[in-house]
Amino acid sequence: xxxxxxxxxxxxxxxxxxxxxxxxxxxxxxxxxxxxxxxxxxxxxxxxxxxxxxxxxxxxxxxxxxxxxxxxxxxxxxxxxxxxxxxxxxxxxxxxxxxxxxxxxxxxxxxxxxxxxxxxxxxxxxxxxxxxxxxxxxxxxxxxxxxxxxxxxxxxxxxxxxxxxxxxxxxxxxxxxxxxxxxxxxx
Numbered sequence: 001x002x003x004x005x006x007x008x009x010x011x012x013x014x015x016x017x018x019x020x021x022x023x024x025x026x027x028x029x030x031x032x033x034x035x036x037x038x039x040x041x042x043x044x045x046x047x048x049x050x051x052x053x054x055x056x057x058x059x060x061x062x063x064x065x066x067x068x069x070x071x072x073x074x075x076x077x078x079x080x081x082x083x084x085x086x087x088x089x090x091x092x093x094x095x096x097x098x099x100x101x102x103x104x105x106x107x108x109x110x111x112x113x114x115x116x117x118x119x120x121x122x123x124x125x126x127x128x129x130x131x132x133x134x135x136x137x138x139x140x141x142x143x144x145x146x147x148x149x150x151x152x153x154x155x156x157x158x159x160x161x162x163x164x165x166x167x168x169x170x171x172x173x174x175x176x177x178x179x180x181x182x183x184x185x186x187x
Contacts, residue, residue: 017078021069028069032062035079038146039086045141046090048130057093061086076155080148084156087138094134128178136171139164 013034019027039061043054064085065072072081129137138157142148148156154164 013078014074017069017072017074020066021072028066031078035082036062038079039082042083042141042146043086043090045129045145046087046134046138049126053093057086057089060089064089076152080152080156083142083146083148084158087156088158091134124179125175128175131178132171132174133167135159136167136174139167140171140175143168 013031016027016031016034020031036058040051040054040058043057043061044051047053047057061082065082068085072078129140132140135157139153142153142156143150150161150164150168153159153168154161157164159167
């Protein structure tokens, strides 16, 4: 059993999941509280930092997760299962609106962090991430920022493990190339 934090007084995630599956709305609410920040941040990365779209997708994700709690089998963490639902919601949105290309190109509207230097680095990274394919970007964000294992990413993205590893490797190579400024000199 995995504890949510180092505090033994806090109910473990799997106990919350069991209670939520039994219809305990308070337990589900606690699961939402514990995962909403990570989910919204992940969805913002997919949605090119559009907080409104990320919030809409997160809300849809939580509703779907609540309705489908019986389908969570505990083969990963609740968060990884939730990220998978969120990822599929984003893909569905992109298909319905036929805006996939527009979402990848709309990288000019960034919120600047407090420090100018950190802000410039964050903008550079976000712009570089926007140059990757959706699958490369998703795999890298889940792995590097959210700490998911390759196996968890494969489950979230519903891809074979080898394909996930390829997306991460290829994406990282592209990021290094873009961030080093070589994309301007080598096309």
